[in-house]
Amino acid sequence: MALKGIDIFKLTPKTNCKECGNPTCMAFAMKVAQGSVKIEQCPHMSDEAIAKLSEATAPPMKAVKVGAGECEYTLGGETVLFRHDKTFVSRNLFGVNVCPGCVDERLPEIEKVDYERIGERMHTEVLNLKFTEKEAFLGLVNKVKGQGKLLILDCKDVDAAKEALELCKAEKPILNGATPDNYKEMVEVAKAAGVALGVSAPDLDALYDTTAAIEALGYKELFLDVTGASIKDAYANAIQVRRAALKDQDRTFGYPSIVNVAKVAPDDTAMQTALASMFVIKYGSIILMDSMTYAQALPLFGLRQNIFTDPQKPMKVEPGLYPINGADENSVCVTTVDFALTYFVVSGELERSGVPCNFLISDAGGYSVLTAWAAGKFSAGTISKFMKEYDIENKVKSRTLIIPGKAAVLKGELEEKLPGWTIVVAPNDATGLVKFMKDFK
Amino acid sequence: MAFKRNPQTFNASINEVTFGTGDKAVTLGGGNTFPMYTFDGEAKNKVAIGVEISDSGVDMTVPGIAEYYAGAEGIGAIAKKASEMPGADFVVLTLDGADPNGTNKSVEDCVAVAKEVADAIDCPLAIQGCKNIEKDIQLFEKVAEALAGKNVLFVSAREESYKSIAAAAVMAYKQKISAESAVDINLAKQLNVLISQMGIQPENYVMNVGSAAAGYGFEYVASTLDRVRGAALGQNDAMLQMPIITPVSSEAWSVKEAVVSEEDFPEWGAREERGIEMEVSTAAAVIAGGSNAVILRHPKTVDTIARLVGALM
Numbered sequence: 001m002a003l004k005g006i007d008i009f010k011l012t013p014k015t016n017c018k019e020c021g022n023p024t025c026m027a028f029a030m031k032v033a034q035g036s037v038k039i040e041q042c043p044h045m046s047d048e049a050i051a052k053l054s055e056a057t058a059p060p061m062k063a064v065k066v067g068a069g070e071c072e073y074t075l076g077g078e079t080v081l082f083r084h085d086k087t088f089v090s091r092n093l094f095g096v097n098v099c100p101g102c103v104d105e106r107l108p109e110i111e112k113v114d115y116e117r118i119g120e121r122m123h124t125e126v127l128n129l130k131f132t133e134k135e136a137f138l139g140l141v142n143k144v145k146g147q148g149k150l151l152i153l154d155c156k157d158v159d160a161a162k163e164a165l166e167l168c169k170a171e172k173p174i175l176n177g178a179t180p181d182n183y184k185e186m187v188e189v190a191k192a193a194g195v196a197l198g199v200s201a202p203d204l205d206a207l208y209d210t211t212a213a214i215e216a217l218g219y220k221e222l223f224l225d226v227t228g229a230s231i232k233d234a235y236a237n238a239i240q241v242r243r244a245a246l247k248d249q250d251r252t253f254g255y256p257s258i259v260n261v262a263k264v265a266p267d268d269t270a271m272q273t274a275l276a277s278m279f280v281i282k283y284g285s286i287i288l289m290d291s292m293t294y295a296q297a298l299p300l301f302g303l304r305q306n307i308f309t310d311p312q313k314p315m316k317v318e319p320g321l322y323p324i325n326g327a328d329e330n331s332v333c334v335t336t337v338d339f340a341l342t343y344f345v346v347s348g349e350l351e352r353s354g355v356p357c358n359f360l361i362s363d364a365g366g367y368s369v370l371t372a373w374a375a376g377k378f379s380a381g382t383i384s385k386f387m388k389e390y391d392i393e394n395k396v397k398s399r400t401l402i403i404p405g406k407a408a409v410l411k412g413e414l415e416e417k418l419p420g421w422t423i424v425v426a427p428n429d430a431t432g433l434v435k436f437m438k439d440f441k
Numbered sequence: 442m443a444f445k446r447n448p449q450t451f452n453a454s455i456n457e458v459t460f461g462t463g464d465k466a467v468t469l470g471g472g473n474t475f476p477m478y479t480f481d482g483e484a485k486n487k488v489a490i491g492v493e494i495s496d497s498g499v500d501m502t503v504p505g506i507a508e509y510y511a512g513a514e515g516i517g518a519i520a521k522k523a524s525e526m527p528g529a530d531f532v533v534l535t536l537d538g539a540d541p542n543g544t545n546k547s548v549e550d551c552v553a554v555a556k557e558v559a560d561a562i563d564c565p566l567a568i569q570g571c572k573n574i575e576k577d578i579q580l581f582e583k584v585a586e587a588l589a590g591k592n593v594l595f596v597s598a599r600e601e602s603y604k605s606i607a608a609a610a611v612m613a614y615k616q617k618i619s620a621e622s623a624v625d626i627n628l629a630k631q632l633n634v635l636i637s638q639m640g641i642q643p644e645n646y647v648m649n650v651g652s653a654a655a656g657y658g659f660e661y662v663a664s665t666l667d668r669v670r671g672a673a674l675g676q677n678d679a680m681l682q683m684p685i686i687t688p689v690s691s692e693a694w695s696v697k698e699a700v701v702s703e704e705d706f707p708e709w710g711a712r713e714e715r716g717i718e719m720e721v722s723t724a725a726a727v728i729a730g731g732s733n734a735v736i737l738r739h740p741k742t743v744d745t746i747a748r749l750v751g752a753l754m
Contacts, residue, residue: 082671083660084664084667204444208443208444209443235753236478239478243449244444250445270721271745274722276722277726277729278728281729282729294709294715295710295714298709298718298719301656302655302659302698303726305656306656306657306659311664341657344697347697348695351700352697
């Protein structure tokens with residue numbers, strides 16, 4: 001909850017000493033309230049006042065940093081429950097459960113799925129290491145550490161957790177091990193190793209009390225394991241925890257979540273996909289499953305990319321020449337805008353047509369065809385400029401360019417700007433493309 | 442100090458719309474909480490699942506679908522199988538063969554197919570057109586007439602076609618319709634207002650606020666669903682309180698991930714698994730957003746989503 005300038009003013013020495021660079025303490029307080037000046041700039045502010053202020057101005061949900069090097073991630077820090085209210089800031093991570101008995105089988109399967117989609121690397125970021133007994137668990141830690149994955153130690157055994165952290169604490173894993181029974185010891189272990197601590201409990205009340213008790217011990221690098229005993233519990237917990245933090249400003253639940261869908265839907269791949277999809281939308285920060293095959297990854301990573309896109313900024317694909325269906329230099333050229341949705345829909349239909357073509361994407365500001373055209377970002381000028389910049393005339397021998405039906409108006413002007421080219425107008429809607437391309441061929 | 446619960450119930454609720462007849466009639470909507478927030482209040486009616494078949498049958502290139510419908514000869518037998526699929530609440534007949542740019546089946550042929558399907562099943566029926574506005578108007582008028590008394594749901598009436606479809610289906614033959622708009626809360630509301638201005642009562646229509654497969658601009662679908670449900674419940678906006686039906690299968694099974702063969706993309710694995718996961722993921726995501734009914738194809742998806750809904754209720 002933001003403090004008003006007048007509340008901050010009450011905490012200042014009220015001496016108007018100007019040492020902070022402001023004419024009066026009131027002016028200084030107003031700037032602090034706006035966020036343009038930091039409270040520490042006043043040399044006379046008491047520690048007590050600073051603590052009170054940082055408490056009051058802290059975000060409702062803490063952003064927790066985990067992992068190291070290329071697998072360092074920030075989770076949490078959300079400010080809204082619905083993405084249209086502002087934006088979701090920390091995209092969720094996906095993880096796969098591994099145990100001593102299944103790790104050799106699962107690791108190669110996990111590594112198979114690693115690809116790029118609209119400029120984003122799509123792969124399983126997290127490994128959740130299941131504790132069975134100490135020696136096997138330590139063996140598991142040794143096997144998977146240093147593999148470029150964020151590790152979660154799913155271990156409620158204090159001794160084993162301590163020894164496991166000795167092996168891997170440099171990677172800043174998450175120790176998901178605190179419970180109402182062991183939290184005091186676990187906090188010490190997590191603190192000593194400098195890692196984030198996951199908290200779980202039989203129900204939300206116990207989770208709340210345990211988290212509050214851990215905060216009272218001075219540790220706030222926390223995750224809340226909302227999994228629960230059933231599908232219904234998991235969904236209810238994930239929503240109530242996030243809602244309490246963001247809507248009701250209850251900071252005790254203001255931490256990122258872990259939800260292990262495999263625990264509530266064991267041996268049920270499709271159900272795990274269904275649940276993971278719901279938790280992408282409703283409040284899972286780290287979603288753990290038993291597998292991440294291509295079949296699961298394609299919708300799940302795509303969904304995540306959609307949900308965590310900034311509503312203010314459209315998704316764009318890189319401008320360039322994309323050969324489709326084994327196109328060569330003699331294949332016809334097709335063009336449209338760089339709005340990711342348009343690109344995917346059109347490229348999908350072109351692929352379905354089976355007709356080889358060179359798909360040309362120019363920078364149209366990430367807008368749809370009509371919007372880009374209206375904004376002057378998809379015009380005869382921009383297309384011909386793109387053709388020159390990307391040296392299309394030397395890369396492609398075909399002199400036929402197919403343009404979107406909704407930009408049919410560009411035909412005449414394009415023929416002027418691109419001498420020697422034949423401009424063909426495609427249907428208004430991508431659904432007509434398969435037939436159009438086949439007939440055209 | 443225990444966790445202080447702060448349930449969100451609203452002084453507004455989603456309309457209830459019933460289609461079909463008898464014991465198996467399906468009621469969509471009701472309830473005054475966000476989707477499946479059973480910890481806040483009762484969810485009233487469960488999310489219903491429709492199994493989609495086409496006038497030309499089902500997609501026999503998908504092994505699981507082919508296996509499920511094996512032995513079903515003719516559209517009546519296929520429809521009966523669809524109605525018996527574990528998890529199914531209603532059957533959806535898509536008359537895509539009527540498309541003038543495709544096989545261009547006559548209205549009479551389509552009416553005959555619809556009658557055969559309606560006679561073969563004892564659960565509710567929804568009819569989808571071929572997406573050609575002119576043809577769908579003719580189709581829906583005649584099918585509504587032929588299936589009078591069956592309380593069929595016609596999916597969908599659009600801005601260009603709602604007048605004729607609402608007049609024929611709802612006013613003349615007491616069927617139900619769905620108002621379809623393109624993934625935008627304002628367009629959805631506008632169409633609902635237009636339909637209500639014809640004197641169509643809220644218990645006679647649902648809405649389809651648009652759909653997309655996971656990864657294909659689903660953020661628009663997700664935010665439209667969130668905003669529509671937020672306005673319906675939070676602001677008591679009567680023109681957005683219609684239950685929502687979302688056609689999932691037609692989107693999920695037509696994106697590249699579910700279409701390309703394993704030969705072309707060997708690392709992606711079997712096409713069938715990709716299609717199922719895409720359908721499951723998209724269905725779960727629209728249910729999380731507040732859909733009251735989803736249209737699906739694959740038996741495994743239907744089973745999974747039915748169990749998901751059961752577990753969340």
